[in-house]
Amino acid sequence: MVRHVISTETERTSIRQFGKNKKNRRSLGCARDDRQPYSTMLFFIKDKIRSLVPRGLIALYHRLLSLAAAFFYGFPSRRMVVFGVTGTKGKSTVCYLIARILEQAGRRVGMTTTPLMKVGPREWLNVSKITMLGRFSLQRFLRRMDGERVETAIVESSSEGLAQWRQAGISYDVAVFTNLTPEHIESHGSWEKYMAAKGRLFAALHTRRPFRKKIRGKSVSKVAVANEDDPAASYFLSFPADEYWTFGMNPTAKNPRPERHLQIQDLELSPEGSTFAIKGVRFSLHLLGRSNVMNAAAAIAAASSGGISLETAAAALRAVYGIPGRFERIEEGQDFTVIVDYAHEPASFKQLYEAVAVLPKKRIIHVFGSTGGGRDRSRRPILGELAGRNADIVIVTTDDPYDEDPAAISAAVIAGARQAGKVLGENLLDILDRREAIRAAVRLAEPGDLLLITGKGSEQRMALARGRKIPWDDREVTRSAIHSGGATVEVIGKRV
Structure with missing residues (x-):
């Protein structure tokens, strides 16, 4: 039986609020904003020159x-x-x-x-x-x-x-x-x-x-x-x-x-x-x-x-056993398989699901989001639908929102997953806080399951509004979640 507790405060926080204070930066699982003042000025100057x-x-x-x-x-x-x-x-x-x-x-x-x-x-x-x-x-x-x-x-x-x-x-x-x-x-x-x-x-x-x-x-x-x-x-x-x-x-x-x-x-x-x-x-x-x-x-x-x-x-x-952030396995002694991958658009999702088809597994739990900044909005419901049809549990979260509202991006992805038959609150979870989404997935994983965490691969930053980038690494967040035992998950709805 699975239930998920969603943070309403996090869910409703818009991208314009992220990074303005330490509390919101932590809600994205990041410790600090590493953007330097000179890079902000350079960003502004380059935009001005291009506009002329x-x-x-x-x-x-x-x-x-x-x-x-x-x-x-x-x-x-x-x-x-x-x-x-x-x-x-x-x-x-x-x-x-x-x-x-x-x-x-x-x-x-x-x-x-x-x-x-x-x-x-x-x-x-x-x-x-x-x-x-x-x-x-x-x-x-x-x-x-x-x-x-x-x-x-x-x-x-x-x-x-x-x-x-x-x-x-x-x-x-x-x-x-x-x-x-x-x-x-x-x-x-x-x-x-x-x-x-x-x-x-x-x-x-x-x-x-x-x-x-x-x-x-x-x-x-x-x-x-x-x-x-x-x-x-x-x-x-x-x-x-x-x-x-x-x-x-x-x-x-x-x-x-x-x-x-x-x-x-x-x-x-x-x-x-x-x-x-x-x-x-x-x-x-x-x-x-x-x-x-x-x-x-x-x-x-x-x-x-x-x-x-x-x-x-x-x-x-x-002699090649892996590439950073490209179908990278996370091995921390857990009794389920974890793969971190860069897949972030429909073609790569299809390739990912085709690749894991040969792996022994009980269930697939897939954590992902979709990029903001106006990047190919049309693919968001498609990603949701593909995950809805191929994964047993879908967890939609924040990717690189840039200057878009993460909740709006998530809603478009969720619409596609629901179209594929997933039920929100049962086998479809909406957790905007990416760290909490990964922790929840780790908590839900049972022996023999396959956990997919996709979209960012080995990227070292999360992109927010006005050129702001915050330190982030899916692989390290996942390792930390495994060692801490994941997030607290309540039970609600049907067994998934």
Whole structure:
């Protein structure tokens, strides 16, 4: 029998109140507001400058700023091989796997992704909540890589960053396309504009002589890599490049160079991960789900374009047991399974549920919210419906509300879950306080259950109004909840 006590005060608190005092910051499970006064001023100044630029000159404004940043830091990308990875899902994972394969081959690697930053052997969590760093930050980071003798840089390239021309001034050599699904459409205006923004990465593979580079005396080829199973692949492969590499499960390859098409064969999924073959070489992957097999294939294709053998790639992937905040298991001696993941939109929810289908479990308890700030409002009820159909207990909470009312966001998600048959107060809970939501889920979990906590992954901040960001880590909050035994839960309604 399950009952949940909802904090009415927390439930009714709007985003405009969060962060104004210590009490409300604690209600979000955070100790302090780490936004510095100068960052607030910078945020204000940048907004003012943008407002003064005529609409027709916005693109030029962004490009000039990016080129100025590259010039200021000495165009560091010209002295490294640069991989760019774009697509809707899987970018961070593909970047991570490329890095591991290149390191297995003896390369010195640098990387900037949503969850992780890397320069040579040093790695640390990305605390900025930005997938593709701002133009000056990105060039500064590339300069740091160059200064520390990095041979290959890997840049996760988001549609927002590409739309703002942050790629200008970066000499890309390998562009990788993972997949394309409807996300961020509202911010781009249309599907076509969203795809075109992603395409700018491939357009940055300048093949003209002035843009050629030599690394260690060898000319570097411009390479396009694409998921041939995705209908949008032909668009990304239409940009000029020296070589075109493709990957996928479809046996009918359109690549005119069969040796450059990596077909996934003999795929077997299991609770431990997957095994598959590419061109006769057997791969063992510890990451769950078909989507991660595709991510691995993307990384293998990208590395293969640089002359790395399939055997080397297989050895590297065998040693990968997890990626921060990407289907990350939390093991604290509990008798139920806990997974923290970044899934925050319909396609990733579907992939998540498909991946956990092979896991032994009694019930699925899913804790999640939806992002505010006007980001794809239409997906909120869809997320609720997907969770309602696939999870036994759904707990809706706050994600990154930005300047929206968390209660309004939650209401839209709950509407979708109710449409799927969930009953509020029984197998559907509304807990705006994310820390309390996770604690309640831990308390409800029984031996053999599967607890999913999604939306933020390994992110180190929660985004509030007016650019305010508060320290947060789902994984640490979950560990704390497990050790404390979760939240007090009363009984009401039916057994769930």
